[in-house]
Amino acid sequence: MRSLHKTVLLVLVASVVLVLAVLHSWPTRAYSTVDVRQRPGTGVERLLAERLPEPDPSAGTIPYHVRESVAGLLAHNGCVCEGERAGVNLPFAQLLFPRVSAHPLHTAFQPSQLDEMKRRRAKEYQGFQMRSQTPADLLIVTEANSPLQYPTQGVEVRPLKTILIPGLALKDLPRDIYTLNFSASLGTFNVAAEVEGVKVRGDGEMHMTLSSCVLPNLNRQLQFITYTNTLFHPSTADTVQLETEGHQALFTIKIRHGVTPRLYNTGGDADKEYNISTLVTIATKTFLRYNKLQDLIDSIRRYYPTVTIVIADDSENPKMVSGPYIEHYVMPFGKGWFAGRNLAVSQVTTKYVLWVDDDFIFTANTKLEKLVEVLEKTTLDLVGGAVREATGYTATYRQTISIEAGEEEGDCLHMRRGFHHAIDGFPNCVVTDGVINFFLARTDKVQQVGFDPRLARVAHMEFFIDGLGALHVGSCDDVIVNHATKIKLPWGQTESDKTYAKFRYPPASSDATHTKNGLLYFKNRFQCLTRN
Ligand SMILES: *[C@@H]1O[C@H](CO)[C@@H](O)[C@H](O)[C@H]1NC(C)=O
Numbered sequence: 001m002r003s004l005h006k007t008v009l010l011v012l013v014a015s016v017v018l019v020l021a022v023l024h025s026w027p028t029r030a031y032s033t034v035d036v037r038q039r040p041g042t043g044v045e046r047l048l049a050e051r052l053p054e055p056d057p058s059a060g061t062i063p064y065h066v067r068e069s070v071a072g073l074l075a076h077n078g079c080v081c082e083g084e085r086a087g088v089n090l091p092f093a094q095l096l097f098p099r100v101s102a103h104p105l106h107t108a109f110q111p112s113q114l115d116e117m118k119r120r121r122a123k124e125y126q127g128f129q130m131r132s133q134t135p136a137d138l139l140i141v142t143e144a145n146s147p148l149q150y151p152t153q154g155v156e157v158r159p160l161k162t163i164l165i166p167g168l169a170l171k172d173l174p175r176d177i178y179t180l181n182f183s184a185s186l187g188t189f190n191v192a193a194e195v196e197g198v199k200v201r202g203d204g205e206m207h208m209t210l211s212s213c214v215l216p217n218l219n220r221q222l223q224f225i226t227y228t229n230t231l232f233h234p235s236t237a238d239t240v241q242l243e244t245e246g247h248q249a250l251f252t253i254k255i256r257h258g259v260t261p262r263l264y265n266t267g268g269d270a271d272k273e274y275n276i277s278t279l280v281t282i283a284t285k286t287f288l289r290y291n292k293l294q295d296l297i298d299s300i301r302r303y304y305p306t307v308t309i310v311i312a313d314d315s316e317n318p319k320m321v322s323g324p325y326i327e328h329y330v331m332p333f334g335k336g337w338f339a340g341r342n343l344a345v346s347q348v349t350t351k352y353v354l355w356v357d358d359d360f361i362f363t364a365n366t367k368l369e370k371l372v373e374v375l376e377k378t379t380l381d382l383v384g385g386a387v388r389e390a391t392g393y394t395a396t397y398r399q400t401i402s403i404e405a406g407e408e409e410g411d412c413l414h415m416r417r418g419f420h421h422a423i424d425g426f427p428n429c430v431v432t433d434g435v436i437n438f439f440l441a442r443t444d445k446v447q448q449v450g451f452d453p454r455l456a457r458v459a460h461m462e463f464f465i466d467g468l469g470a471l472h473v474g475s476c477d478d479v480i481v482n483h484a485t486k487i488k489l490p491w492g493q494t495e496s497d498k499t500y501a502k503f504r505y506p507p508a509s510s511d512a513t514h515t516k517n518g519l520l521y522f523k524n525r526f527q528c529l530t531r532n
């Protein structure tokens with residue numbers, strides 16, 4: 001009994017001692033402090049500008065002739081939005097001969113507010129530029145006949161990790177002693193191996209010097225140079241400066257995490273027919289129009305009985321919409337068009353999402369397999385179909401979008417009907433920038449761009465403007481959905497039609513148009529817009 005007590009006591013004492021020892025030797029990890037405030041460039045621009053010798057002044061006297069046909073294609077300083085003057089004033093003239101109209105966007109604000117808006121926009125824009133640009137975006141010019149050999153692009157390091165810098169060498173120069181300096185600002189240099197006859201100074205620092213009397217040995221040493229990123233950033237670049245007597249070179253090392261893929265398990269066998277139920281979710285937004293919505297659901301079920309339908313609903317007195325493979329999300333009243341799209345799309349778990357309006361009707365021509373085929377076989381992220389009106393008119397609403405750089409007033413936005421290219425192997429499809437509100441898209445890409453919930457009423461192309469540069473867009477006119485809503489005369493409308501029209505189609509001078517123009521002006525930093 002006694003010996004048991006003794007043992008217990010001993011174990012207890014031993015544990016206390018052990019715990020104290022562990023606590024004492026617990027590594028108190030020292031964290032370095034970094035300054036991640038936004039600030040203007042680190043002077044690399046200046047360095048780049050000062051590095052190269054002045055161009056030969058005698059070149060200024062050599063005459064030249066401007067080739068207008070080519071020079072005219074170059075961007076001008078600043079941009080303007082110019083419309084075309086109205087031609088013949090016929091009914092349907094805009095449909096038959098679409099005319100370019102120009103719209104200034106600053107009119108979204110009161111003249112008294114405008115200066116304040118400009119100032120705030122300029123401040124936000126400056127911050128955006130600082131966040132979005134890296135030294136890898138700067139122009140670097142290589143000196144003529146530089147004896148320095150180095151990688152011009154493609155060097156990449158993970159944040160806080162180490163790499164060997166490939167491709168470094170010094171070409172033959174008559175010298176007694178060869179010296180090479182390395183400098184960086186977000187990391188340090190070192191040598192992974194030492195070579196005889198080469199002196200290394202500053203290893204483990206941001207400035208390292210190599211010197212040797214024997215060029216082959218120096219070049220051997222250059223194969224072992226490492227770069228270690230020391231200042232964490234998930235995606236930026238460091239500019240490395242390489243210097244030998246009389247010559248200087250710069251190159252960038254990209255610092256970034258690998259891109260995390262978002263893959264979707266689509267089940268089944270890829271070689272067999274596409275199973276739309278496992279690949280596609282149909283998303284829609286409804287507001288008051290429950291009978292139309294039910295017609296849409298019934299028409300979908302005729303062709304795709306097990307595809308999931310996600311419905312976002314911001315009606316004032318929501319009605320229950322239920323059934324197999326239906327998800328109905330009720331939102332606060334009048335949250336609006338883009339908020340609904342955003343909510344619906346956020347709930348999609350399949351690889352693709354099909355956007356439809358709640359007054360569309362699926363028919364035998366609504367072959368989603370064809371749209372899936374296009375996205376599976378091309379680099380497109382989003383492909384639009386066609387919408388057939390009750391009149392028989394079919395629309396694809398293809399739009400090209402381009403942005404012309406402006407100065408302090410902002411950029412110019414140009415939208416035109418049409419497309420860029422036909423697509424090889426898909427004779428009914430083209431590449432463009434914006435399409436109709438019937439499209440199939442990669443879910444992750446749509447979620448990445450998002451639908452700005454501030455656009456509550458009339459909005460559609462705004463999504464494609466936000467997605468410019470992120471979305472690769474196509475349009476196919478052989479996948480057709482029907483549009484159920486006929487254009488009704490005011491006296492033929494029901495109460496719910498009228499309420500719907502009031503929210504959905506506000507007059508041009510309304511707050512909704514001001515909101516839209518205000519966002520183009522401030523958020524996207526445009527000064528004006530032309531379209532046809
Ligand atoms: C290399 O750096 C050292 C110290 O910073 C400097 O004294 C030397 O002139 C540099 N050499 C070259 C070739 O630039």
Ligand SMILES: *[C@@H]1O[C@H](CO)[C@@H](O)[C@H](O)[C@H]1NC(C)=O
Binds near residue numbers: 268275276277278
């Ligand atoms: C397609 O997927 C759904 C849902 O996983 C499944 O119920 C259905 O049987 C599949 N259809 C085919 C033809 O494999």
